[in-house]
Amino acid sequence: MPLPPAVRQGPGPVPKRGTADAPGRRRPAGRLSLPGGSVSLIEVRDLVVNFHTRWERRRGTKPNAVDGVSFTLRPDETLAIVGESGSGKTTVARCVVGLQARQKGAVLFDGAPVGPVAKRPPATRRAIQMVFQDPAASLNPRMTVRSIIAETWRTHPSAAPDGRSWDAAIHELLADVGLDADVATRRATALSGGQCQRVSIARALALRPRLLVCDEAVSALDVSVQSQILRLLTGLRAARGLAILFITHDLGVVRQIADRVAVMHQGRLVETATADDLFERPGHPYTRKLLDAALDLEGA
Numbered sequence: 001m002p003l004p005p006a007v008r009q010g011p012g013p014v015p016k017r018g019t020a021d022a023p024g025r026r027r028p029a030g031r032l033s034l035p036g037g038s039v040s041l042i043e044v045r046d047l048v049v050n051f052h053t054r055w056e057r058r059r060g061t062k063p064n065a066v067d068g069v070s071f072t073l074r075p076d077e078t079l080a081i082v083g084e085s086g087s088g089k090t091t092v093a094r095c096v097v098g099l100q101a102r103q104k105g106a107v108l109f110d111g112a113p114v115g116p117v118a119k120r121p122p123a124t125r126r127a128i129q130m131v132f133q134d135p136a137a138s139l140n141p142r143m144t145v146r147s148i149i150a151e152t153w154r155t156h157p158s159a160a161p162d163g164r165s166w167d168a169a170i171h172e173l174l175a176d177v178g179l180d181a182d183v184a185t186r187r188a189t190a191l192s193g194g195q196c197q198r199v200s201i202a203r204a205l206a207l208r209p210r211l212l213v214c215d216e217a218v219s220a221l222d223v224s225v226q227s228q229i230l231r232l233l234t235g236l237r238a239a240r241g242l243a244i245l246f247i248t249h250d251l252g253v254v255r256q257i258a259d260r261v262a263v264m265h266q267g268r269l270v271e272t273a274t275a276d277d278l279f280e281r282p283g284h285p286y287t288r289k290l291l292d293a294a295l296d297l298e299g300a
């Protein structure tokens with residue numbers, strides 16, 4: 001039995017059905033105004049994704065991995081998507097980045113529909129960068145950190161530093177993520193998990209993105225390093241005017257980083273609220289269950 005959507009939003013007035021965060025209404029493509037007059041950086045509209053085999057499609061009994069998900073993300077906010085394992089969070093994130101095909105729905109960037117990453121204009125590809133769960137695995141072990149960052153500029157020459165040396169720009173990026181300049185000459189295999197994740201973030205920042213999609217980006221790190229990386233992301237967001245879409249199953253992480261939270265359950269988005277509202281007044285029974293489970297874990 002599908003759960004009914006309970007959509008709330010703040011700060012500002014509760015949106016009526018049909019505003020950018022309310023499900024169920026289709027709008028023509030174009031720039032999208034949110035309540036409060038700002039424009040959405042990302043709008044995901046009625047997204048449906050499944051991994052059915054032909055046989056499963058014919059039987060029509062297996063649920064979709066993502067089933068009619070809609071949300072918006074403002075250019076300067078951090079939206080966390082939270083939910084238990086298998087609820088569809090990563091699939092939504094991969095659709096936003098263009099790494100996952102969809103059966104239905106749309107992803108709009110700056111008001112314009114965007115498709116698979118290979119078909120996106122270079123400027124859009126640059127603007128949306130992803131930081132993955134396993135920092136060591138997402139860095140080529142045979143390359144130095146310098147080469148890893150320089151490679152992004154070879155792929156996207158328009159993002160390469162202008163009028164100064166690449167080494168100087170790489171050292172500046174490393175400083176921005178809290179790493180010493182000598183890390184540039186090391187390989188990922190000679191770095192800690194936290195250092196690798198900082199390098200992954202520096203690599204993403206090298207392309208001057210407008211959106212960072214972080215998929216369980218701190219799950220593989222121990223708790224103290226998690227907090228450092230979350231503080232780093234919060235600082236970078238403010239300094240660089242970034243939006244962050246943060247995928248996590250961990251409500252403790254949500255509390256540290258998110259402005260707003262979207263809760264997914266069995267492929268559906270069941271509640272969207274400000275982080276404060278969600279923790280103080282969870283609106284949906286599934287959200288309450290998640291919060292209770294997190295409290296039980298804390299108390300254990």
Ligand SMILES: Nc1ncnc2c1ncn2[C@@H]1O[C@H](COP(=O)(O)OP(=O)(O)OP(=O)(O)O)[C@@H](O)[C@H]1O
Binds near residue numbers: 084
């Ligand atoms: N490539 C794939 N092929 C087949 N099924 C897939 C594939 N990717 C995801 N799924 C299925 O889609 C559903 C949603 O998966 P997804 O990875 O998006 O969930 P998630 O909430 O991110 O879970 P987790 O927190 O464990 O990563 C799951 O049932 C999963 O088994």
